[in-house]
Amino acid sequence: xxxxxxxxxxxxxxxxxxxxxxxxxxxxxxxxxxxxxxxxxxxxxxxxxxxxxxxxxxxxxxxxxxxxxxxxxxxxxxxxxxxxxxxxxxxxxxxxxxxxxxxxxxxxxxxxxxxxxxxxxxxxxxxxxxxxxxxxxxxxxxxxxxxxxxxxxxxxxxxxxxxxxxxxxxxxxxxxxxxxxxxxxxx
Numbered sequence: 316x317x318x319x320x321x322x323x324x325x326x327x328x329x330x331x332x333x334x335x336x337x338x339x340x341x342x343x344x345x346x347x348x349x350x351x352x353x354x355x356x357x358x359x360x361x362x363x364x365x366x367x368x369x370x371x372x373x374x375x376x377x378x379x380x381x382x383x384x385x386x387x388x389x390x391x392x393x394x395x396x397x398x399x400x401x402x403x404x405x406x407x408x409x410x411x412x413x414x415x416x417x418x419x420x421x422x423x424x425x426x427x428x429x430x431x432x433x434x435x436x437x438x439x440x441x442x443x444x445x446x447x448x449x450x451x452x453x454x455x456x457x458x459x460x461x462x463x464x465x466x467x468x469x470x471x472x473x474x475x476x477x478x479x480x481x482x483x484x485x486x487x488x489x490x491x492x493x494x495x496x497x498x499x500x501x502x
Contacts, residue, residue: 327359
């Protein structure tokens with residue numbers, strides 16, 4: 316599905332705006348903040364499921380996004396209603412997010428058509444980037460808390476991210492397909 320043909324784009328954006336307004340209202344302790352947040356989470360979950368149902372071509376990444384959005388919105392609804400056992404939804408959301416990030420995350424922000432065609436090597440490199448980023452975040456938090464091995468974890472994360480950034484320097488570029496008309500330009 317091309318970016319121009321995405322259905323329910325405007326209603327989903329309005330739902331996100333409603334959710335953000337509800338979060339702001341909760342921070343400012345305004346009345347009906349929980350109800351507005353509940354409405355926002357519910358609309359996002361239902362609208363995304365409708366959007367997914369209308370899709371003609373469904374791939375694994377589309378199912379991953381569906382699981383991510385549905386479990387995230389369900390977790391939000393349960394948190395607003397103060398239900399217990401939200402940890403299950405948070406874990407599934409985290410797994411779905413990491414799966415999406417590994418498969419499409421970096422390409423989503425770079426490709427114009429938002430369709431990643433990653434090889435196994437690119438997926439492994441994306442995994443290293445995720446592990447490195449998590450290492451930097453965890454190492455930083457643990458250093459602030461003055462825990463043991465925080466510097467080691469931070470160093471590992473920075474090393475992995477550095478390797479990801481510098482991979483193009485050490486890995487030879489793949490040969491490009493030559494154009495058939497590479498002769499001299501003649502007038």
